Amino acid sequence: MRILITAGGTAEKIDQVRSITNHSSGSLGVELAKAALQKGTITVDYVWAKGALLPPKDPRITLHPVTDTADLEKTMAQLLQAHTYGAVIHAMAVSDFTPEIAATQEDLIQGMNTWLATKKDANFTAEDVPDLLRAILEKSQSATKLSSKTEHLFMVLKQTPKVIGRIKALQPETQLVGFKLLVDVSSTELLTVARAALEKNQADYVLANDLTSIHEGQHHGYLLDKKGIVAEANTKAEIAHLILDTLLERQEVR
Template sequence: MRVLITSGGTTEKIDSVRGITNFATGTLGKLLAEQFLAANHTVILLAGLTALVPDAHPKLTIIKISDVTSLISNITKWTPLSDVCVHTMAVSDYKPVYMTDLDTVKQTPNLTDLLSKHNLEHKISSQQDYQVLFLKKTPKVIAMIKDLNPTIILIGFKLMVDVPTEQLIQTARQSLMTNKADYILANDLNTISETQHLGLLVSQHDIMEVQSKHDIAALIVSKSEETYDNYHDCRNR
């Protein structure tokens, strides 16, 4: 199989020296890539700029991803060529539009006028005590994947914080339908640490519990292979 993995996080620039990012390390994406490679599959890893990545391997291609625009460009390129997509990347939900000082905002009668402005300087001045940053929502990348390749096996991730298990499962099932995914790995930030990573791999028919990042990677590799084999068996009948 050719497996496309997204890993780590994206960074949206405010100016040449500042950006909005997140704390994703790419640890799970690295483990997934390593286990797919160990199973003799070809891996294309789209990794955030600071994400952990595996050692060089003849069947591994690593492409560094800066922001959502570069992620979409590479998803568009590689999804039609892949059999499996494991979308673990923590994608920025918003990107900066314009940043200005608080006094300017107060003096602007119609705030929507500021949404058409752009910061032209390489480094925004830090002389003012308060700055206001306008953000715009980014596209949902996972929602694009099945449209680009309807037969791809899609595994998505859903991270929530301090919610009941029933809500975690319900949200995962909603994501399955919304994004036409085959599996969603649902997890709660409160159950993730250096020594454990509790999660639920949810499909239309099953809910499978996992206890660690290694277990998650092993289960995703196994279920990807199983789903791929079943799909091709059905097509060959």
Template sequence: MKILITAGGTTEPIDTVRGITNFATGKLGKITAEHFLEAGDDVIFFAGQTALIPKPHKRLTIFRISDTQMLYQMMETWVPKVDAVIHSMAVSDYRPVYMTGIDHFPQSLDLKTLLEYRPEKKENKISSKAPYQVMLLEKTPKIISQVKKWHPKVILVGFKLLSGVSQAHLIDIAQQKGRESRADFIVANDLTQVTKEKHRALILDHKQNIVAQLETKDAIAKEIVRKTHEKSHE
């Protein structure tokens, strides 16, 4: 099989030297890629700029991904060429439209005024002299919702990470994500249940039923490989 794995996080640029990012390391994606390679699969690995990556392998192709726009374009190109997508990357929910000193910010906060306003860019690096800065953010596209549109028959494994919620709430949100994205599997996890040694997660199938409960990244990765291969033979 040809497997596309996304791992790590995106970085949305504020200017040429700053960006909004997250703390995702891509470790689970890396381990999952290694298990797919061990199983004889070809792996296309999309990694955030600081994400961990697997060791070189003849059946491994790695692309470094910067922001959500690049990820969208790369996935639109590659998803139709693969058999399965393991979308573990922590994609930014918002990206900067602009950042400006508060003294120059529009007085009116209606959406039309905010969107029409554009600070003059006299330098690539935003000045750090102003004591306060204001940033306007816009929502990024939900890439996982496009995967089945690009390739209806692709096997899709999505991920949902929350923090400090009840298991019932985590399952409910994961089920909602599964329905919206038409994912074949959703890996649901809570950040408070993730440590250096442990990584508790649930795997839900396309009917939103819990089909696995795991305790480590290695176990999660192995189960993703197993479920993906099983699904490919249905």
């Protein structure tokens, strides 16, 4: 069986020297790759966010380095068109937003005045947002490295494409495992949000975890499918084996 694993966190460039990064050591991805190799005849395409931990060197693992979400989207589309995967385990922490505009305080002031001069009524609505952004963007210099002299820096970020949402469209037969990380919520809320993500992304499984339950050596997670909780695990290695065993069992049943 050929599988695709994504791991690590994306980095969205602000300029040549700064990025917005999503925290992820990549160690869960490494555990997934190790578990996959232990299960025998698995070939792994490993989509690796630069800077994350590397999986073991092994001829069965092919590394595909990516930096940002645009990179990830392109690489995933190429791989999903080139190969048939028994499973896609999308463990990468993917940025929801990418910088669209970075403006100095001076740019903001000029842009605000341009916008105020053309504004039609007293209220500010969602329809005014694009006009205001355009006015600020026109004032902001396209900088290779942003000036550090302005008192405030204003950034507008736009949503990134939802890569996970496109996987089943490209390969309806693959078994898709998504991840949902929340911070300090009840287990009920965590499971509800994870269940919604499963349905939205047409995932077969979602691993739901909470940052407050991840500590040195410990990593609690629930593996969910459409029917409910498949099982719980308490370390990254346990999570990795639970996911791989569940996928292989389902593969045999097919």
